[in-house]
Amino acid sequence: MAGEIPHYVNPAPFDPAAGETMSAREERYYRASSLRLIWWKFRTHRLALLALVLLGTLYVTLPFVEVIAPYGLQSRHGDHIYAPPQRVHLFHDGDFVGPFVYAYRFEFDREKFQRRYVSDESTPQPLRFFCRGEPYRLWGLFDADFHLLCPPSGGTAFLLGTDRLGRDMLSRITYGARISLTVGLVGIAISFALGLTLGGLAGYLGGSVDYLVQRVIEILRSLPELPLWLALSAALPAHWSPILVFFGITLILGLLDWPGLALAVRAKLLSLRAEDYVRAAELIGASRRRIIARHLIPNFMSHLIASATLSIPAMILGETALSFLGLGLRPPVTSWGVLLNEAQNLAAVTLYPWLLVPMIPVMATVLAFNFLGDGLRDAADPYS
Amino acid sequence: MTRYFLRRFATMAVTLLAISVLIFVVIKLPPGDFLTMRIQELMAEGDSAAAAKADFLRRAYGLDLPGWQQYLSWIGLWPRAGAYSGLLQGNFGWSFEYDLPVIDVVGDALGATLIVNLAALVFIHLLAIPLAVFTAVRRRGIVAEAITFLAYLGLATPSFLLALILLFYLNRWFGISIGGLVDPDLADAPFSLEKLGSITVHLIVPIVVIALASTAAMIRRMKANLLDELHKPYAVTARAKGLGPTRALLKYPFRMVLNPFVADIGNMLPGLISGSVLVSLVLSLPTVGPILVQALRMQDQYLAGFILLFVAVLTVVGMLIADLVLALIDPRIRFGK
Numbered sequence: 001m002a003g004e005i006p007h008y009v010n011p012a013p014f015d016p017a018a019g020e021t022m023s024a025r026e027e028r029y030y031r032a033s034s035l036r037l038i039w040w041k042f043r044t045h046r047l048a049l050l051a052l053v054l055l056g057t058l059y060v061t062l063p064f065v066e067v068i069a070p071y072g073l074q075s076r077h078g079d080h081i082y083a084p085p086q087r088v089h090l091f092h093d094g095d096f097v098g099p100f101v102y103a104y105r106f107e108f109d110r111e112k113f114q115r116r117y118v119s120d121e122s123t124p125q126p127l128r129f130f131c132r133g134e135p136y137r138l139w140g141l142f143d144a145d146f147h148l149l150c151p152p153s154g155g156t157a158f159l160l161g162t163d164r165l166g167r168d169m170l171s172r173i174t175y176g177a178r179i180s181l182t183v184g185l186v187g188i189a190i191s192f193a194l195g196l197t198l199g200g201l202a203g204y205l206g207g208s209v210d211y212l213v214q215r216v217i218e219i220l221r222s223l224p225e226l227p228l229w230l231a232l233s234a235a236l237p238a239h240w241s242p243i244l245v246f247f248g249i250t251l252i253l254g255l256l257d258w259p260g261l262a263l264a265v266r267a268k269l270l271s272l273r274a275e276d277y278v279r280a281a282e283l284i285g286a287s288r289r290r291i292i293a294r295h296l297i298p299n300f301m302s303h304l305i306a307s308a309t310l311s312i313p314a315m316i317l318g319e320t321a322l323s324f325l326g327l328g329l330r331p332p333v334t335s336w337g338v339l340l341n342e343a344q345n346l347a348a349v350t351l352y353p354w355l356l357v358p359m360i361p362v363m364a365t366v367l368a369f370n371f372l373g374d375g376l377r378d379a380a381d382p383y384s
Numbered sequence: 385m386t387r388y389f390l391r392r393f394a395t396m397a398v399t400l401l402a403i404s405v406l407i408f409v410v411i412k413l414p415p416g417d418f419l420t421m422r423i424q425e426l427m428a429e430g431d432s433a434a435a436a437k438a439d440f441l442r443r444a445y446g447l448d449l450p451g452w453q454q455y456l457s458w459i460g461l462w463p464r465a466g467a468y469s470g471l472l473q474g475n476f477g478w479s480f481e482y483d484l485p486v487i488d489v490v491g492d493a494l495g496a497t498l499i500v501n502l503a504a505l506v507f508i509h510l511l512a513i514p515l516a517v518f519t520a521v522r523r524r525g526i527v528a529e530a531i532t533f534l535a536y537l538g539l540a541t542p543s544f545l546l547a548l549i550l551l552f553y554l555n556r557w558f559g560i561s562i563g564g565l566v567d568p569d570l571a572d573a574p575f576s577l578e579k580l581g582s583i584t585v586h587l588i589v590p591i592v593v594i595a596l597a598s599t600a601a602m603i604r605r606m607k608a609n610l611l612d613e614l615h616k617p618y619a620v621t622a623r624a625k626g627l628g629p630t631r632a633l634l635k636y637p638f639r640m641v642l643n644p645f646v647a648d649i650g651n652m653l654p655g656l657i658s659g660s661v662l663v664s665l666v667l668s669l670p671t672v673g674p675i676l677v678q679a680l681r682m683q684d685q686y687l688a689g690f691i692l693l694f695v696a697v698l699t700v701v702g703m704l705i706a707d708l709v710l711a712l713i714d715p716r717i718r719f720g721k
Binding site: 215218219221222223224225226227228230231232234235237313317320321324325327340343344349350353356359362363366367370 | 399402403406407410411413414415536537539540541542544545548549551552556651653654655657658659661662665666676677680681688691692695696699700703
């Protein structure tokens with residue numbers, strides 16, 4: 001007989017729950033709501049976060065464009081027609097002055113028949129900040145004249161140049177943001193409502209409704225959008241007020257965009273219908289409406305929002321393209337597309353390239369929405 | 385296969401019919417028509433002979449009939465004796481603005497539209513397939529990263545803005561004008577090698593611009609699909625049994641991704657054609673785009689209707705071809721579920 005096998009007994013008291021305790025970190029994860037999980041996942045996507053900040057800032061400033069723009073939307077400067085952008089300088093003759101511009105002296109080139117603006121570098125004209133400038137009416141309620149940035153007293157500040165009527169491009173772009181950025185939101189709201197309703201009906205009722213909706217979707221998806229947009233916007237009555245035209249255009253953009261969303265809703269409804277928790281809800285006796293509203297829709301809402309975000313750029317671009325062609329919004333409504341309409345011919349593009357500047361905010365917004373949409377789509381399903 | 389083809393063909397016919405109704409409704413949406421306005425104009429000028437001619441046209445083309453009768457006679461399902469016979473009879477209608485048959489107005493533009501879109505389609509494939517395969521295989525390399533980034537940028541750059549930028553810079557740097565489809569000096573010259581060369585040079589910029597977004601989208605999708613396939617057991621098996629890297633790639637995973645890729649062509653077409661219409665306007669290419677916009681502005685209904693229908697036919701037929709190719713390369717579709 002060999003010696004007894006050493007027998008080890010842990011003297012510590014036995015805790016039956018020991019295997020189930022989690023670190024604080026794990027616990028935080030398991031207790032987080034799904035919204036919070038989406039946010040955590042979204043946060044890791046740096047570009048999307050940046051895009052969110054950018055777009056958030058843009059949208060927050062929309063109600064205050066009057067304050068931000070140095071000039072009014074329609075203020076004309078007859079002596080500064082097609083003036084190139086004025087450069088902002090910091091140093092005059094080697095001395096620090098702060099941000100200032102040089103005044104323009106206008107000359108007419110009799111050989112080339114062109115306007116020429118020459119900087120008068122004798123006196124610096126400091127820009128003014130948080131100042132009183134051109135009066136405006138905010139939200140149709142208050143009269144005010146406070147601006148973030150004003151031209152120097154007695155001088156001008158056309159930081160992005162002027163157009164054919166001597167209107168400041170920077171101010172017009174700032175005002176244009178209001179229209180261009182809301183077109184996408186209103187359009188997507190229309191498309192979202194249509195897509196959710198029709199896709200929901202198709203997936204929920206099935207049968208002939210489903211068949212009908214699918215055929216309509218097929219037809220709409222096989223049509224090139226732009227010619228159809230063109231035809232529809234050409235059909236807007238010419239006597240409509242600019243505001244009505246705005247809503248007409250957003251309606252047109254939304255009307256042709258819903259098929260993609262409807263297909264997604266339908267597919268999701270069909271696949272989720274077979275899930276256990278839906279069966280459980282059915283057995284408990286929940287009505288079909290309750291099942292859809294309480295159990296199904298919240299489940300794929302995040303996906304829908306992500307794909308809706310991804311189709312906003314198409315709407316912004318659609319409006320820009322239509323207005324650019326002169327079939328969309330019309331002056332005095334000012335959007336980035338309306339501004340680009342002036343840059344349509346080769347002469348404008350070669351002689352006055354600053355008329356192309358509205359392109360930059362268009363592309364930045366589109367890019368930002370794309371990044372944001374990508375980030376949202378990746379984060380939409382935090383449990384995967 | 386024949387059954388599949390016939391069924392697919394019947395669906396296409398029904399789709400086209402529905403599209404034609406939609407198009408007709410859309411072009412008839414604005415109140416009034418071109419001839420009524422023209423007649424009023426001519427009457428105001430006191431030119432009663434021309435007004436009478438316009439009134440004759442109005443009657444001959446049935447613009448005084450109710451909408452549904454106009455539609456039926458437009459597509460040619462309801463030919464009336466001594467009057468306009470309709471699309472199915474091969475009569476594409478009359479352009480009131482140009483005072484010419486529609487087919488004479490758009491004849492050359494149809495060919496140009498087809499050439500531009502086909503060339504763009506070929507360009508997309510020649511560029512997207514190798515780039516997608518390359519970025520999927522050499523995923524970490526700096527070149528692949530650059531391509532991926534460019535694809536992202538290409539996806540977000542609106543085509544008509546890109547066309548404007550190119551218009552600006554090519555003119556400023558090289559002094560060349562990239563508008564039009566052929567050199568102005570050669571426009572009326574008989575067809576020659578020189579003319580063909582000029583057309584090719586003029587096609588490069590528009591095609592790159594039109595194809596960019598679709599190419600970028602295709603690279604991204606195809607790369608994602610290929611990355612999924614590369615790590616599946618069958619691909620590992622192929623490498624494990626000693627196939628060379630190229631063969632192991634092309635024989636199995638590549639064939640798998642070709643499938644969704646062909647299906648994609650159909651989805652890509654509407655966007656491609658939309659883009660070509662817009663880019664044609666900016667670069668003044670002689671495609672149907674500029675004629676369409678003008679016709680829509682003037683309510684020249686048969687001209688606008690015909691172009692819209694032509695563009696739709698182009699898309700739908702393209703989708704049909706994509707589906708047939710898909711059926712050819714994928715037996716699962718050919719033999720049906």
